[in-house]
Amino acid sequence: MDAFTRLTGPALVLPQKNIDTDQIIPARFLTATSFDGLADGAFADWRFDANGDEKPGCVLNEPRAQTSPILVAGRNFGCGSSREHAPRALLAYGFRVVISSEIADIFRNNSQNVGLLPIVLPEDQHARLLEMDGGDLTIDLENTVVIDADNNKYTFDIDGFARYCLLNGMDRLDFLLAESARIEAYEAQHER
Amino acid sequence: MGDEVPGVATRDGAAGPRSLFDKLWAAHVVREETADTPAVLYIDLHLVHEVTSPQGFDMLRERGLSVRRPDRTLATLDHSTPTTPPGPDGERAYYTPQAKAQVQTLERNCDEFGIRLEGWGSDYRGVVHVMGPELGATQPGMTVVCGDSHTSTHGAFGALAFGIGTTEVGYVLATQCLPQRKPKSMRVVVNGRLGPGVAAKDLALHIIRTIGVNGGTGYAIEYAGEAIRALDMEGRMTVCNMTIEAGARAGMVAPDQVTVEYLRGRELAPSGDAFDDAAANWLALATEDGASFDREIHVDAADVAPTLTWGTDPGMSVRLGEAVPEGDTPGRRRALDYMGVTGGQPLDGHAVDVVFVGSCTNGRLSDLRAAADILRGHRVSAGTRMLVVPGSESVKRAAEAEGLDRVFLEAGAEWREPGCSMCLAMNGDLVPAGKTAVSTSNRNFEGRQGTGARTMLASPATAAACAIAGRVVDPRAEAAREVA
Ligand code: SF4
Numbered sequence: 125m126d127a128f129t130r131l132t133g134p135a136l137v138l139p140q141k142n143i144d145t146d147q148i149i150p151a152r153f154l155t156a157t158s159f160d161g162l163a164d165g166a167f168a169d170w171r172f173d174a175n176g177d178e179k180p181g182c183v184l185n186e187p188r189a190q191t192s193p194i195l196v197a198g199r200n201f202g203c204g205s206s207r208e209h210a211p212r213a214l215l216a217y218g219f220r221v222v223i224s225s226e227i228a229d230i231f232r233n234n235s236q237n238v239g240l241l242p243i244v245l246p247e248d249q250h251a252r253l254l255e256m257d258g259g260d261l262t263i264d265l266e267n268t269v270v271i272d273a274d275n276n277k278y279t280f281d282i283d284g285f286a287r288y289c290l291l292n293g294m295d296r297l298d299f300l301l302a303e304s305a306r307i308e309a310y311e312a313q314h315e316r
Numbered sequence: 317m318g319d320e321v322p323g324v325a326t327r328d329g330a331a332g333p334r335s336l337f338d339k340l341w342a343a344h345v346v347r348e349e350t351a352d353t354p355a356v357l358y359i360d361l362h363l364v365h366e367v368t369s370p371q372g373f374d375m376l377r378e379r380g381l382s383v384r385r386p387d388r389t390l391a392t393l394d395h396s397t398p399t400t401p402p403g404p405d406g407e408r409a410y411y412t413p414q415a416k417a418q419v420q421t422l423e424r425n426c427d428e429f430g431i432r433l434e435g436w437g438s439d440y441r442g443v444v445h446v447m448g449p450e451l452g453a454t455q456p457g458m459t460v461v462c463g464d465s466h467t468s469t470h471g472a473f474g475a476l477a478f479g480i481g482t483t484e485v486g487y488v489l490a491t492q493c494l495p496q497r498k499p500k501s502m503r504v505v506v507n508g509r510l511g512p513g514v515a516a517k518d519l520a521l522h523i524i525r526t527i528g529v530n531g532g533t534g535y536a537i538e539y540a541g542e543a544i545r546a547l548d549m550e551g552r553m554t555v556c557n558m559t560i561e562a563g564a565r566a567g568m569v570a571p572d573q574v575t576v577e578y579l580r581g582r583e584l585a586p587s588g589d590a591f592d593d594a595a596a597n598w599l600a601l602a603t604e605d606g607a608s609f610d611r612e613i614h615v616d617a618a619d620v621a622p623t624l625t626w627g628t629d630p631g632m633s634v635r636l637g638e639a640v641p642e643g644d645t646p647g648r649r650r651a652l653d654y655m656g657v658t659g660g661q662p663l664d665g666h667a668v669d670v671v672f673v674g675s676c677t678n679g680r681l682s683d684l685r686a687a688a689d690i691l692r693g694h695r696v697s698a699g700t701r702m703l704v705v706p707g708s709e710s711v712k713r714a715a716e717a718e719g720l721d722r723v724f725l726e727a728g729a730e731w732r733e734p735g736c737s738m739c740l741a742m743n744g745d746l747v748p749a750g751k752t753a754v755s756t757s758n759r760n761f762e763g764r765q766g767t768g769a770r771t772m773l774a775s776p777a778t779a780a781a782c783a784i785a786g787r788v789v790d791p792r793a794e795a796a797r798e799v800a
Contacts, residue, residue: 141647142529142629146761151742155396155414157370157421169763174749200530203563203629204761205740206465207368208481226530229499229565230465234481283497285353295483297379300491303347303356307384307493310346310358316388 125239127293131220132262135194136183139254143197144204145231149213151205162209163216194221194261196253202231202242211235221263223270225250236286237295241265249278265291333604336570337501337536340476340601344459346493354495360458361470362488363444364391364431366422367742368463372485373425384492386430390453393419393435394443396743399705399732408436411744429489440583442708442734445469445676449553450710452582456571456598461488466676466758468559471568472552473575474601476536478565499565500610502535503603506543508617513792515686515775516551517678517756519543519615520558521623521633527613529631532564535611538603539569543617549578550682557677558758561630570602622790624663625760625773627651632760633773636790637662654762655770656752663772663788670753671702671729671783672765673776675739678756679707683776684715687756688723690780690791695728697786702729703745705737729783741766754782 153165171184178185195214201224202210211234214222222235223243235242241263245253252272253261259273265287270278289296310316334342341357349355362385369391376382383389396415402408410416419435426433434441440451445466448454460470460477463485470477484494504523510516524531537559544552552569559567569575576595579585586594621635628651634640642659643649652659657666673679673687684706696702704724706712712734715721721731738745739757741764747753749768756779760771774782781791 139646140650144629144759144761146740146759146764150763150767151740154367154742155412155418157414157418158374159371169767174767200533200563203529204465204560204759206463206479206481208463208483226533228530228563229533230479230481230560234483237481237483283354284351285495288352296495297375297487297490299353299495300356300487300493303491303493306346306356307358307491311492314343314358316358316360316385 128290133193136192141198145210148210162213166213166217203228206230208234211240333606335603335607357496361460362389363462367395375486383429391433397735443676446707452585465560469557471556474571499536502611503609505541516554517775518623522620524562530563532562536566550680571598666788669751672738672755674705675757677758687776687780688720691727694784696783700786702783705732
């Protein structure tokens with residue numbers, strides 16, 4: 125997974141609450157045995173009609189959507205299915221950061237595991253970002269702060285270990301493999 | 317072996333009365349969490365299916381690793397499998413070539429890594445959360461994970477069970493462990509008894525509506541109270557299954573005699589004296605008096621009635637006869653519009669095009685019985701298609717042994733092979749765009765059952781009553797007509 129330290133770029137706003145992972149990527153895109161080619165599945169039913177033509181009026185089809193590395197979404201983003209394809213589809217589409225006032229547990233875990241930075245901000249700060257009209261955001265993971273175009277700073281909380289892994293592009297397998305001796309001892313002690 | 321069975325270690329350190337969840341967590345900590353690092357949690361049972369596992373196995377191959385505990389790993393085929401029987405040539409009607417490739421990939425992976433697969437031809441193959449408990453693989457005191465959010469189902473046995481992503485599937489395959497932060501705890505106490513004709517599904521929908529689709533985010537939930545104790549294991553599984561629809565990854569019920577009797581004699585459960593030893597330890601897992609929870613909710617079972625969802629998340633539900641909310645927020649407006657439902661009036665009478673009975677929520681024998689009891693001697697409405705899909709081969713056998721398949725077929729419903737089927741639109745069983753389905757599954761998200769499909773979640777009894785009427789009706793009215 126790619127390391128994440130800091131980025132500045134435009135944000136795309138999807139204000140809907142409870143955007144579930146079936147919206148982020150419908151199940152019919154889950155039949156592959158690899159994670160390649162997921163960009164087409166990202167928000168597929170929001171972006172395309174039954175003929176595969178782009179739906180007019182969908183912000184995700186506007187040119188700025190393709191160049192926005194930051195997604196600001198309504199409360200309880202990523203609820204529903206545990207499909208890791210969801211954060212991976214967002215990455216493939218071009219997002220590196222998702223900001224909401226609440227992010228579903230499994231989606232947040234999956235995002236951290238694949239290198240998409242999930243940021244949860246308090247309601248009032250989140251509300252300001254939802255109303256943002258253009259302008260860049262800077263995301264600084266080192267200092268755990270979001271900075272808007274007017275230089276307002278929004279500090280966010282993130283689990284220290286998740287932050288460390290994202291900053292270093294490190295997955296958790298090495299962390300677990302390093303525990304082999306403890307795992308063996310546990311199995312012996314607990315008759316596993 | 318004394319006072320310890322798998323998953324029921326006694327540990328020091330936790331002073332005062334402990335909850336079921338505290339005990340489950342403590343018994344599986346390989347390494348304690350610190351400010352800098354999460355806990356390393358041991359996983360007793362890893363369930364695997366074809367959709368969320370291929371890249372996990374690839375991770376092993378890329379890193380030159382093997383499966384640490386194939387004996388704690390159990391696989392099945394359910395999500396992308398067709399529910400029609402094979403043709404005369406033995407060929408199965410996969411929805412897409414990729415679906416077939418995905419199934420074959422799991423078959424190869426299980427073969428290569430030495431994992432038990434309940435695949436084609438198995439007497440036990442089924443939806444992963446139906447199969448695990450039926451086999452007795454799921455036991456009290458265990459940690460259970462699967463690359464599937466409805467893994468919460470297994471918590472009905474007093475296990476700590478939660479869904480994970482594919483990268484984590486790879487971690488568990490390689491190390492039998494996961495890095496985890498301990499979630500907060502919530503207890504949902506359901507006082508009183510459910511009324512006649514009110515199902516566990518109605519209770520689950522009521523709880524989600526009460527705490528909200530995000531009310532459980534960050535929590536592990538224990539369900540307690542008289543109404544929960546009165547549920548059989550299948551009802552408890554339905555409630556725990558829907559926990560994720562309230563945002564909580566894990567839902568659980570303390571083991572009691574109902575749990576013990578369910579497990580007695582199951583293939584993978586202990587047998588003989590070992591069973592009695594295990595049972596004693598299972599019963600000792602119950603939350604102690606005075607244990608504390610970060611949050612506690614009380615629900616009155618008398619408030620629960622047959623319920624249907626009217627919108628596009630599982631919290632958007634009403635009791636039959638109750639008016640659907642007006643479109644007073646953008647979310648509600650969008651949902652009403654998508655569903656073709658009018659705000660301000662009840663759903664009763666709304667036309668129903670498709671009825672689906674099945675899934676890991678309501679695809680077990682008691683669910684099929686509940687639907688068959690309503691359908692017996694009736695016909696599915698001419699304009700309505702009804703699909704009944706048993707949750708597993710075992711459920712199918714048991715249902716056929718008591719003639720439930722005949723009831724469904726004589727009523728004009730389809731009786732299919734086990735699988736996830738119409739719960740999610742990836743195996744060929746779809747609800748057409750713009751059509752309304754009353755479904756016993758768990759998600760009514762936009763497009764969940766097919767692009768443009770409109771899903772109303774309900775219990776098996778409600779679904780069957782709606783199939784007969786071809787419109788939304790109260791199953792209790794249906795039952796009353798039966799008696800009259
Ligand atoms: S039946 Fe539905 S919810 Fe259950 S495992 Fe299958 S697809 Fe998931």
